[in-house]
Amino acid sequence: MFASSWLFVPGDRPDRFGKACSSGAGAVILDLEDAVAPASKAEARAAVRKFLDLPRDASRPAIAVRMNPVSTLAGLHDLAMLVELGDRLDYLIVPKAEEAAELALIGKMLAPTIDHPSIIALIESGRGVAMASQLAVASPQMAALMFGAADYAADLGKSVARYRPDFARTTIVNAAAAGGIAALDSPWFDTKDASGLAEECAASMALGFHAKAAIHPSQIDEINRAFSVSDADRDLARRYIAASVEGVALVDGKMVDVAMLNWARRIA
Structure with a gap:
């Protein structure tokens, strides 16, 4: 079962890893990319490695790592570390996804040690949206497509707070459905706007997303409520x-x- 809520945590803040795991989130994303300053990349990578090397508690949620783009040296270091971790990693989030060949290569590297679909392609550009159907089937290791609203808005020259990326969202949902994988929506960035989050969750659910990311533990309960199957x-x-x-x-x-x-x- 694909988790309903995915909580981002900066990879250089290991003091928050345990708190995130006990937040009620279905999955925790240890972020090595945007949440970490360039000077702290190595420190964050070491902290994530140390955490994932710990014995796994049965109550711990799924763990994903958002690596840096493989076109960067930091991304290559991330990938080498994550491949070594093997099945201690549940999901690998590949940012700036635009090339199916790139995902296929990562899938081949993960396949010998991870025996379940583990790649989540983070689509956050106009080209990424245009290539969504190819990205969804790039590798047998594909688990989901994820929408990155902030970077997509920047790519279009828009403010993330004042635009409606309905085309991008529906394209990603349809591509994921065609590929037989899950669709994961972008976070709601205003942590103080609870009503806005509820409306966003309802809209996301109605479009066909299976789950939604979060940037703060306070958002988890609403996301879980919105994306859980009701008793009725x-x-x-x-x-x-x-x-x-x-x-x-x-x-x-x-x-x-x-x-x-x-x-x-x-x-x-």
């Missing part, structure tokens, strides 16, 4: 399945067709 929906799904044992059925006066049954099987 789960109950309805079970009724659809039970009624359809012998084919097409009626539930509450409505016909349950194949599409509705497929929905039910995914969430029951």
Whole structure:
């Protein structure tokens, strides 16, 4: 099951790693890229390595690492370290994703040590959006496409607070669906605007995203609430399945067709 909430934590703040893991987030993203100053990259890499070398607690959420772009020396160092970690890493987030060949190469490097889909391609440019369908199927290791709203806005010359990237979001969701992988939405950047976060989560869910990233623990409860399957929906799904044992059925006066049954099987 793909986690609903993904909490970013700066990779050079190991004092926050444990707190993030106990925040209720379904996954924690240890960030080696934008949250870390160039002079602190090596320090952050060492801190992440040390944390992931610790014995894994069964209650710990999934751990992802956002590396630096592989076109940079820091990114190459990150990738070498993460490949060595093997299955101690759950997900690797590749930023500035634009080239399927790049993801395919990373997938080949991870495959000998990580036996599950582990790559999340972070799409945050106009070219990345244009290439989304190719990125989604670049490697058997692809787990999700993620939208990076801030960098995408900058690429378009817009303010992230005053634009509507609906085309980018729907393109990413559709590409992920076509590739049979998950779609992860960008964080809501105003940590003091709880109502805005709730509206953003509802809109994101309606577009077809499976999960949403966060930049502060205070955002986790709302994201979990918005992206969790409700008891009512789960109950309805079970009724659809039970009624359809012998084919097409009626539930509450409505016909349950194949599409509705497929929905039910995914969430029951």
